[in-house]
Amino acid sequence: MTTTADSGVQSGPKAGGRSDTMRRARSVFANSGMIPALVLVIGIGAMLSPVFLTAPNLANVLRISAVVGLLAIGQTLVILAGGGGIDLSVGSVTAAAGVVGALYQGYGLAGTIIAALATGAFFGLVNGLGVTTARLQPFIVTLATLTIARGVSFQLSNATPIYVSVPGLDYLATGAILGIPVPIVILGVALLVGQLVLSRTVYGRKLYAVGGNEEAAYFSGINVNRLRLSVYMISGLLAGLAGVLATARLSTADANFGTGYELAAIAAVVVGGAPLTGGRGSILGTGVGVLIIALFENLLNLLNVNPWTQLMVTGLIVIVVVALNRKGEGGPDRRIWKGLPLYAVLVAGALLLFFVL
Amino acid sequence: MAGDAMNPMAPGTPKREHGVPVGPGERGAARPPLLSLRGITKSFTGVTALSQVGLDVREGTVHALVGENGAGKSTLMKVMAGVLQPDSGTIEIHGAAVRLHGPADARRRGISLVPQELSLMPHLSVAENIYLGCLPRRAGLVNRRALLRGARQVLERLGANVSPTSLLGEHGPAVQQLVMIARGIVLGGKVYILDEPTAALTDPEIERLFAVLRELQSAGAALVYVSHRLNEITGLADEVTVLRDGHVVQHRAASGVTEDELVRAMVGRSVERFFDRPGKPQGDSQPVLTVSGLTRRGVFEDVGFTVGAGEVVGLAGLVGAGRTEVARAIFGADPVNVGEITVRGRRARVRSPRDAIAAGIVLVPEERKTQGLILNLSISDNIALPHLRSFARGPFMRTRRLRDHTKQASERLRVKARSVSTAVGTLSGGNQQKVVLARWLTRQPALYILDEPTRGIDVEVKSEIYREIGRLADQGAGVLVISSELPELLGICDRILVMRQGRLVGAVPAHAVTEHEILEMAMGTGMS
Incomplete structure (x- = not known):
């Protein structure tokens, strides 16, 4: 009786055991998974360039990646909450928030910041309502907001950069706390708070639940719509904050700012190990993803690789890292094997490019 | 009934033992059955869905399959249609053992499943749905003339007054069902498995469906008919197999069978009180x-x-x-x-x-x-x-x-x-x-x-x-x-x-x- 019941429990004790260890190995890989890649990038960088591993260079890289980093945190929440969640609007919203903040510079630092954050939250609310009550696809809603927010930025700024001079604002770009530049501190705090929210709070548990299985979460009495609305709001707010940081760094609000940043943020999330289907991922993973991409681009800069080649190489890195990190496809060996045709085509393309031209 | 002559089983044949397959030898039939299952067993994670099931489906007959929810009918249909692979047992077509590698393979061998939940493309035309997966081609393009001609012919044969160019989604479940049957016909189908085909139909539609089924039958097709509506079975089927808990508990000629006899065969599992709560007030509790x-x-x-x-x-x-x-x-x-x-x-x-x-x-x-x-x-x-x-x-x-x-x-x-x-x-x-x-x-x-x-x-x-x-x-x-x-x-x-x-x-x-x-x-x- 017991034995039949046991054999009925799993399709076979051996198979069950193996899949269990594999699952554990995979979860270890998923949780720390991208850290080896980060170490690898740093190692290669240190070998190839003497400047790479110096404090000024690293501080510079981090300072620049603060804006994309903030966007990537919001993006992580949106993607994590599932239901095809994605926020394509964050780049444009960053620009719009910067422009609106600049228009309110007469009200001082607080006025500028509040105006920028309110702008971000407004577009987040639009996205969230579109996805929840209007039941539109996130891709489409946020694509529309992307266009609208860019249009708003140009309209409000008359398509010319607005010079911003608010006392105290430059502190957000050039100041330092305990020797650490302020943008890095802000990014670090945002990452820590985000990670804490995801791993320790009720809200975080609910996010994983809704992203993992929307229907089961709904049947457990979780208000799925309210949760989804909130992630778009947070994403918008963070885009507003990113707009403030960008304005502080450049001392201008430019309607052209942030073009393509949404894609950089999504790439960071994906490289950080979160699948676009939701339910998995972490803020720390996203932080690592941001670092990998930023450091890699920095390294290419230091090696005097021209910017167009940089674009190609960065794209390649995203593909390779994600292909290696893909879940539910068996062990790493199998994943590499399955990726071979992809790499072969990429290499063939590269060879063609260099030999034919 | 047309099929009675081909059915050697006398009415009221006594119950068969669980799962003993009906061999062709004892029938004395000259030709082996179109489709036979022998000793089919299938279990899912420790739960046995089918146990030693044997079933013969003869040319030009309707074989009804009845049983309670969970008796194993769906699993059996899926095995016949190649959707599921049995754990053990053989499937024979015209007496030759075959392995069905998936539903496409089963369709190629002439076995068509008409499921209860129809799997068709509502945004394609009726004709395209009929020829789904085997569109007539010429020079790499779809041969629309042949497509429409073929579709019109088969619809006419089924007595369906439907334009082959209309979108399938505009039609009700009855037409969609006919399209599923038509798909089987254009593939040269010999065995049709129908799962609760009348569940969503009105009475006149049911009449028309039965006419179609009789037409298929007289053309030599074999039909497996699954339905909870027992009164349909007595009017349509030649043979009945009753499943209970994954076993064949009865196999008999359909003529003369009463609904009561079928229900009696379907039930009969032992009932066990799993717990007793004596002194529980009945009805007067809040x-x-x-x-x-x-x-x-x-x-x-x-x-x-x-x-x-x-x-x-x-x-x-x-x-x-x-x-x-x-x-x-x-x-x-x-x-x-x-x-x-x-x-x-x-x-x-x-x-x-x-x-x-x-x-x-x-x-x-x-x-x-x-x-x-x-x-x-x-x-x-x-x-x-x-x-x-x-x-x-x-x-x-x-x-x-x-x-x-x-x-x-x-x-x-x-x-x-x-x-x-x-x-x-x-x-x-x-x-x-x-x-x-x-x-x-x-x-x-x-x-x-x-x-x-x-x-x-x-x-x-x-x-x-x-x-x-x-x-x-x-x-x-x-x-x-x-x-x-x-x-x-x-x-x-x-x-x-x-x-x-x-x-x-x-x-x-x-x-x-x-x-x-x-x-x-x-x-x-x-x-x-």
């Missing part, structure tokens, strides 16, 4: 749930009943009778048009599961993997899901308290796992079901609704779940159990409600009713 006039148009109508405190009430009925839909409506997952729900004497406004839970109604849904659990989260997270707030201080989870509590809940139900941090996706079905149930224990809700709580679960875990149901009732909760296994309902319930076609057709005390009587109510036979 109702925890009162439902009245609950209607969701087109799904169920005017459903009203009560569940008393400490009472286990079963909801019986055939698949599609509206049981799950009623449960979902009470739980707030589906909207209703009219109706009142009262929980412990207080009118409950249930617009979402959230409202229902707050009012004291909880649901263990039918599909534990898609509706019950978040598979990549831990046991602990899954149990805590509806009451995360109560494990928090401010916004933060109190991890220790959460673990202690969920450990307790999972120990009470004896969930077998390394620890409560194990992902539920790695657990067996039975343990997963225990986790879904454990989730609600802390709440001490007024009413538990359990939809198919033991589906796909092995016997040992089943009895553990039965015991838990008894314990919940002893603690004063009401329990509403939906199950397709009548012996299960008879074994655990105090009272059984029977639904048929969206209506409540009976309420009987479980100790005073037989499986046979419930099945008759559920099928609507024997009412006259």
Whole structure:
């Protein structure tokens, strides 16, 4: 009786055991998974360039990646909450928030910041309502907001950069706390708070639940719509904050700012190990993803690789890292094997490019 | 009937032993049957769905397949259509053993399945749907002339007055069914398996379908006909096979068979009382749930009943009778048009599961993997899901308290796992079901609704779940159990409600009713 019941429990004790260890190995890989890649990038960088591993260079890289980093945190929440969640609007919203903040510079630092954050939250609310009550696809809603927010930025700024001079604002770009530049501190705090929210709070548990299985979460009495609305709001707010940081760094609000940043943020999330289907991922993973991409681009800069080649190489890195990190496809060996045709085509393309031209 | 001459079995042939295949030799038929199954066995994670099933389908005959919910009809159809591979046993076509590698292979060999849920493309034309996967081609392009000509011919043969260029989605289920049959014809089909083909049809449509089936039959096709409507079988079929618990319990000629005889063969499993609660007051306990006039148009109508405190009430009925839909409506997952729900004497406004839970109604849904659990989260997270707030201080989870509590809940139900941090996706079905149930224990809700709580679960875990149901009732909760296994309902319930076609057709005390009587109510036979 017991034995039949046991054999009925799993399709076979051996198979069950193996899949269990594999699952554990995979979860270890998923949780720390991208850290080896980060170490690898740093190692290669240190070998190839003497400047790479110096404090000024690293501080510079981090300072620049603060804006994309903030966007990537919001993006992580949106993607994590599932239901095809994605926020394509964050780049444009960053620009719009910067422009609106600049228009309110007469009200001082607080006025500028509040105006920028309110702008971000407004577009987040639009996205969230579109996805929840209007039941539109996130891709489409946020694509529309992307266009609208860019249009708003140009309209409000008359398509010319607005010079911003608010006392105290430059502190957000050039100041330092305990020797650490302020943008890095802000990014670090945002990452820590985000990670804490995801791993320790009720809200975080609910996010994983809704992203993992929307229907089961709904049947457990979780208000799925309210949760989804909130992630778009947070994403918008963070885009507003990113707009403030960008304005502080450049001392201008430019309607052209942030073009393509949404894609950089999504790439960071994906490289950080979160699948676009939701339910998995972490803020720390996203932080690592941001670092990998930023450091890699920095390294290419230091090696005097021209910017167009940089674009190609960065794209390649995203593909390779994600292909290696893909879940539910068996062990790493199998994943590499399955990726071979992809790499072969990429290499063939590269060879063609260099030999034919 | 046309097929009677070909059917050597005399009416009233005595019952066959379980699973003895009907060999061609004893028939004395000159040609081997078109399709035969021999000793087909199939089990899913420890639950046997089919055991040593043998079945012959002869040219030019209709072979009816009947049995209760869960008797194994669907599995058998899927094996015949190549959708499932049997664990053991052989499939023969014209006496030659074959292996069916998937449904496409089965179709190539002339076996067509017409499923209950039709799998067609509503945005393509009727003709394209008929030729789906085998569009006539010329020079690499679709040969539209041949496509339309072929489609028109086959539709004409089926007596369907339908334009082949119209979009399939514009037509009702009857036409879509004919299109499925037409697909079989253009592929040169010989065996047609029809799953509840009349379920969604009106009477004239049924007449027309039967004419089509007789036409196919006289053209030499073999039909396997699965239906709960026993009166159809006596009029249409040549042979009947009755399945029960995955065994063939009867195989006989259809002529002369009565509905009562079939029902008698379908039931007859032993009923075991899983727990006894002596001295439980009948009827005079306070109702925890009162439902009245609950209607969701087109799904169920005017459903009203009560569940008393400490009472286990079963909801019986055939698949599609509206049981799950009623449960979902009470739980707030589906909207209703009219109706009142009262929980412990207080009118409950249930617009979402959230409202229902707050009012004291909880649901263990039918599909534990898609509706019950978040598979990549831990046991602990899954149990805590509806009451995360109560494990928090401010916004933060109190991890220790959460673990202690969920450990307790999972120990009470004896969930077998390394620890409560194990992902539920790695657990067996039975343990997963225990986790879904454990989730609600802390709440001490007024009413538990359990939809198919033991589906796909092995016997040992089943009895553990039965015991838990008894314990919940002893603690004063009401329990509403939906199950397709009548012996299960008879074994655990105090009272059984029977639904048929969206209506409540009976309420009987479980100790005073037989499986046979419930099945008759559920099928609507024997009412006259």
